[in-house]
Amino acid sequence: MTSTDAAKLTADLIRCPSVTPEEGGALVLLEDLLSGAGFTCARVDRNGISNLFARWGERGHAKTFGFNGHTDVVPVGDAAAWSVDPFGAQEKDGILYGRGATDMKSGVAAFAAAAIDFVSDTPPDGSIVLTITGDEEGDALDGTTALLDYMVEQNEQMSVCLVGEPTCPNEMGEMMKIGRRGSLNAFFKFTGVQGHSAYPHRANNPVPVMARLMDQLSRHTLDEGTDHFDASTLAVVTMDTGNPATNVIPAECRATLNIRFNDAHSGASLTDWMQTQVDALAAETGVQIDLQVKVSGESFITPPGMLSDLVAAAVEAETGRTPELSTSGGTSDARFVQHHCPVVEFGLVGKTMHQVDEQVPVTQIHQLKAIYSRILSDYFS
Structure with a gap:
């Protein structure tokens, strides 16, 4: 043999x-x-x-x-x-x-x-x-x-x-x-108005908006699991301003999150959900929020x-x-x-x-x- x-x-x-x-x-x-x-x-x-x-x-x-x-x-x-x-x-x-x-x-x-x-x-x-x-x-x-x-x-x-x-x-x-499970990465760019930290009313700080959105998304329960899958997960993996100064409100900051999702969702449905949250918060705060999504697999x-x-x-x-x-x-x-x-x-x-x-x-x-x-x-x- x-x-x-x-x-x-x-x-x-x-x-x-x-x-x-x-x-x-x-x-x-x-x-x-x-x-x-x-x-x-x-x-x-x-x-x-x-x-x-x-x-x-x-x-x-x-x-x-x-x-x-x-x-x-x-x-x-x-x-x-x-x-x-x-x-x-x-x-x-x-x-x-x-x-x-x-x-x-x-x-x-x-x-x-x-x-x-x-x-x-x-x-x-x-x-x-x-x-x-x-x-x-x-x-x-x-x-x-x-x-x-x-x-x-x-x-x-x-x-x-x-x-x-x-x-x-x-x-x-x-x-x-x-x-x-499916996997996607979502990339957020927040653009406000730069200013002096002693005069915050003259700026539009994107950092609290970033923190608020990331908290809002991460606290959301996507689902409780399905017949063959555990519950979907969402993890914020980075939030960055690149701002070394303590007396400057930055004009821009970025955040990234990763979602591992079950068959209750698709990359498209999760993207639509995030875009809805983004649009509502941008309208409320005046901070521009750009969302880019890369789906690694369904x-x-x-x-x-x-x-x-x-x-x-x-x-x-x-x-x-x-x-x-x-x-x-x-x-x-x-x-x-x-x-x-x-x-x-x-x-x-x-x-x-x-x-x-x-x-x-x-x-x-x-x-x-x-x-x-x-x-x-x-x-x-």
Whole structure:
């Protein structure tokens, strides 16, 4: 039987310094490996971002299982704070260290190894597609979206997809994601009239207006949660005047907030709500308030059913745990895939992702490969 070592592949990928947006050799390595195993591969690079599409089997087959993941990583930060070379892939006492060890070169290695072994040993009646991007940790404008655009152009199709992001908070197998909250950032600019702080009546101070609006928005209860989501959250993340003087009322100040929202809202409905509050306060105070909103992703849910049951059964068989079906956490590229086909996420314990000395137990990499292998076997059986 074929046995591709997912831990060794993880280490090889860690040694590729693929800090967003650099490819770093990671996709070249994977393309060589997958091509050698009979996968049809194509680089889908766009606007300087590197992406890889790989398919085994017939194009557009009615039964096509997809995996999605990324090889780009966040910067290492203070390299001197690391106890190991961030790109050295050092293993100590059964722990593999390096940037991307958890998020998510181990996940990519596990599903690539599982797919290679599966098609080599038990070629299925169907197809397997791997979409691997170098732009998940960046702006995500030319990563998975470019791959999905390419698939439309080439008449490629996934029936279902599993994203291999870390999903377990503490123990392997305890959680999978069947959806994600939406996320938006709102940027406020307040423009009043500058003046001397001893003569406030001659100015129109935008700072109290900023504080009032941020308090007003943050005290508002957006919702109490929905069937599959916790309550939406709103957090004020910065308020700035850039004013070093104590005797000057500034003419301008700015604030930013972030909203993580469930399926009771959309980016558009939340924008309309904020604009209503802005218009009312601007009319009352005479301070001009400009609002700009950037929606990172809308909320989505893949209703529990065939796909989540398939993944949960494989996880339980390999770990002894029944994973919780969750929508918690931040955004992921599943927000793009959900427009293409049903999608869920399952991966490693994510406690050290983005941290100094990011690490993964080698046994977990092998366990993850075993889970992915079982999912493929059960899907095509």
